[in-house]
Amino acid sequence: MTALYIDPGTGSMLFSILIGASATLYFLARTFIIRLKVLFSGSAGGSKKYIPRVIYSEGAQYWNVFKPVTDEFEKREIPLTFFTSARDDPVFKENYRFVHAEYIGEGNRAFARLNFLHAGIVLMTTPGLDVYQMKRTKTVRHYCHVLHMTGDPATYRLFNLDYFDSILLTGGYQEGEIRELEKKRNLKPKELEVVGCSYLDVYAEKIRALPEEGLRPAGTSGAAETGTRELTVLVSPSWGEGGILRRHGEALLDPLLGTAHHIIIRPHPQSKKSEEAVLLRLRDRYREKPNLEWDYERENIFSLARADIMISDFSSVIFDFIFLCNKPVIYAGASMDKRPYDASDLDHELWQTLRIREVGIELEERDFNRIGEVLAAAALSGPLEQARLKAKDEAWQYRGEAGKRIADFMIRRGSPQQEICP
Numbered sequence: 001m002t003a004l005y006i007d008p009g010t011g012s013m014l015f016s017i018l019i020g021a022s023a024t025l026y027f028l029a030r031t032f033i034i035r036l037k038v039l040f041s042g043s044a045g046g047s048k049k050y051i052p053r054v055i056y057s058e059g060a061q062y063w064n065v066f067k068p069v070t071d072e073f074e075k076r077e078i079p080l081t082f083f084t085s086a087r088d089d090p091v092f093k094e095n096y097r098f099v100h101a102e103y104i105g106e107g108n109r110a111f112a113r114l115n116f117l118h119a120g121i122v123l124m125t126t127p128g129l130d131v132y133q134m135k136r137t138k139t140v141r142h143y144c145h146v147l148h149m150t151g152d153p154a155t156y157r158l159f160n161l162d163y164f165d166s167i168l169l170t171g172g173y174q175e176g177e178i179r180e181l182e183k184k185r186n187l188k189p190k191e192l193e194v195v196g197c198s199y200l201d202v203y204a205e206k207i208r209a210l211p212e213e214g215l216r217p218a219g220t221s222g223a224a225e226t227g228t229r230e231l232t233v234l235v236s237p238s239w240g241e242g243g244i245l246r247r248h249g250e251a252l253l254d255p256l257l258g259t260a261h262h263i264i265i266r267p268h269p270q271s272k273k274s275e276e277a278v279l280l281r282l283r284d285r286y287r288e289k290p291n292l293e294w295d296y297e298r299e300n301i302f303s304l305a306r307a308d309i310m311i312s313d314f315s316s317v318i319f320d321f322i323f324l325c326n327k328p329v330i331y332a333g334a335s336m337d338k339r340p341y342d343a344s345d346l347d348h349e350l351w352q353t354l355r356i357r358e359v360g361i362e363l364e365e366r367d368f369n370r371i372g373e374v375l376a377a378a379a380l381s382g383p384l385e386q387a388r389l390k391a392k393d394e395a396w397q398y399r400g401e402a403g404k405r406i407a408d409f410m411i412r413r414g415s416p417q418q419e420i421c422p
Contacts, residue, residue, distance in 0.1 A: 048118055049118065050118045050120075051081045051117070051118065051119045051120070052079070052120040052121070052414040052415065053073075053078075053079070053081065053120060053121055053123075053410050053411070053414035054080075054081045054082075054083060054119045054122045054123070055069065055070070055082045055083070055122075055123045055124070056110075056114060056123070056124040056126065057082070057083070057084045057085070057086065057089065057091075057125070058084075058085045058086075058110070058125070058126050059084075059085060059086050060084075060088055060089050060090060060298070061269070061298055062125050062148065063089065063090045063091065064199040064202040064203065064299070065125055065146065065148045065198050065199045067198075067403075068198045068201055068202060068403025068404075068406070069123075069198065069403050069406045069410070070091065070094070071403060072403045072404055073099055073407055074094075074097070074099055076407070077097075078098060078407075079098050079099075079100070080098065080100070080410075081100050081102070082100065082101040082102070083102055083104045083110075083113070083114070084101065084102070085103070085105065085106045085107075085110045087103055107133075108133060111133040111134050114134055115134065115135050115137055116137065117137065117139065118140070119140045119141070119414075120140075120141050120142065120413065120415060121140075121141065121142040121143075121144055121410055121413040121414040122140055122142070122143055123406070124143075124145060124146070125145070125146055125148045127157065127160035127161060128157070128159075128160045129143055129145070129160075129163045130163035131159050131160060131162070136163060141413075142165045142413045142414070143164050143165050144164060144165065144166045144168060144409070144410070145164045145166070145167045145168070146198075147167065147168060147169055147174065148197075149170070149316045149319075150170045150171060150197055150200070150316065150319045150323065150395035150396055151316035151319060151350075151351070151352040151395075152174065152350045152351050152352050153169075153174050153177050153342070154177045154343040154345075154346055154350060155316070155336075155341055155342070155343060155350070157342075158340060158341065158342055160342070161178070161181075162185065164190060165190060165191060166190055166191035166192065166193065166409075166413075167190055167191075167192055168193055168194075168195045168406060168409065169192060169193065169194045169195065170195075170197040170396055170397065170402075171395040171396060171397050173351055173394050173395065174194075174351075174395075175194075177342075177346060178190065178192060179192075180346060180347075181342055181345060184345055185345075193405075193409060194397050194398065195398060195401075195402050195405035195406050196396065196397055196398035196399060196400075196405060197395075197396050197399075197402055198402035198403055200320065200324065200396055200399075201399065201402050201403065203299075203304075203320070203324055204400070206299075206301050207301055207304070207305050207324055207325070210301075210302070210305050231261045231262070231308040231309055231375060231379060232264065232306050232307050232308050232309075233256070233261050233263050233264070233307065233309050234264045234266060234304070234307035234309070234310045234321075235256070235263060235264065235265045235266070235310075235312075236268075236300070236303070236310055236315060236317045236318075236321070237267065237268060237271075237313050237315060238268055238313050238315035238317075239268040239270045239271040239275055240275075240337075241337065242313060242314065242333060242336050242337060243268065243271070243275075243313055243315075244333065245265075245267060246275055246278050247313075247333060248332060248365070248368070249278065249281075250282070250285065251365065251368055252332065252368050252371070253265075253282065253286065255368050255369050255370075255372075256311075256368075257291060259371065259372045259375070260291070261372075261375065262291050262293075264293050264294075264295050264306070265292065265295065266294075266295040266296075267279055267294075267296070268315065272296070300317070300320070301324075304320065304321055304324060304325055305325065307321070307327065308379060309327065309328050309329070309330060309375060309378050309379060310329045310330070311329075311330045311331075311332065311363070312329065312331055312332075313331060314336045314352070314353065316352060318331065318359075319352070319355075319392075319395060319396075322391065322392070323388075323391075323392045323395070323396050326385065326388055328360075328361065328378040328384065329356075329361070329378075330361045330362075330363045330374060330378050331356050331360040331361070331362060331363065332363040332364075332365075351394075351395075355387075355394075358387040358391070359384055359387045359388045359391055361374070361377070361378050361384075
């Protein structure tokens with residue numbers, strides 16, 4: 001019998017096609033059912049009124065992305081519609097006069113409303129337009145995705161950015177990846193514009209406002225002058241098979257918690273949904289450890305500000321930490337399985353993979369038992385500061401200006417004079 005051999009490149013491509021086709025067929029069927037229900041109910045759950053400019057937020061966790069934009073519209077006294085899938089969205093606590101906020105439900109209910117929208121421009125962080133439940137409609141002139149990370153766009157799931165009309169970038173380096181994928185997939189070129197990173201602008205302001213007192217647990221000092229003092233160490237992993245909690249777990253945490261340092265573990269938000277068993281096991285194992293705390297707060301800035309050092313993997317939170325705090329990072333395994341992501345179709349390494357190696361100190365599994373020495377060395381890693389500043393300049397441009405620049409873009413693309421007839 002002759003064995004069938006498929007080379008890794010072809011296998012990766014076939015895997016990508018299979019995932020994309022399966023997901024598309026599944027969500028096409030669900031969307032068809034929703035449209036039938038709407039047809040027979042005689043209502044799309046919304047109005048046929050034309051709305052020049054719309055923001056859609058799928059959860060309260062994205063408020064820091066959108067707040068600088070809504071504030072800008074309010075300041076300019078220009079009407080803006082803000083749809084949200086969070087009943088407790090912070091937008092409802094703002095006393096806006098020109099920003100109209102509306103809860104439109106979650107899941108299919110929200111997507112049904114958006115699928116029948118009549119609008120000039122719709123801005124969102126939600127990926128997967130025309131791939132999952134949310135479909136393009138001829139009654140929306142322009143769909144815009146705003147990146148809510150400073151890492152590579154190719155770390156999105158397969159095809160999730162392909163069908164937007166525009167993408168707003170945090171740094172110029174991100175353009176090359178998108179253009180490469182468009183060329184490989186024969187896609188119409190999208191409009192790309194660098195606007196900066198709105199949520200980092202918000203975080204930077206919040207961190208500056210935090211009081212110095214109360215940021216540190218008892219027994220720790222403030223500056224990292226020596227390698228012998230007690231440090232505050234933030235363990236902030238990604239989720240999935242390659243994340244450090246799932247991949248290393250006790251092998252890393254046992255020796256780490258055996259040091260005199262104060263340890264904060266902040267799991268990725270998705271871990272609570274996808275890796276609950278891992279978290280429960282670790283919480284039970286270390287419930288008596290006095291130098292450990294778990295952070296499940298919606299915002300991570302308090303932990304970022306308190307930490308002297310971060311331990312992570314390939315998570316883009318590394319860049320939040322070094323851009324906002326300019327402090328050392330240790331990474332354990334900065335590689336990821338690219339197959340479910342757009343990165344699988346690129347012919348080069350990701351920007352964030354290369355930069356993590358430049359700005360961070362690698363922690364290999366054989367060094368776990370000497371983690372105290374590694375932390376002491378990292379606390380004195382002054383030479384890496386220039387690499388951190390270089391990465392910041394590449395990935396977080398127009399600092400403090402993102403809200404204004406995103407509003408400018410939306411105003412240009414959402415003129416009320418150019419209505420669309422259904």
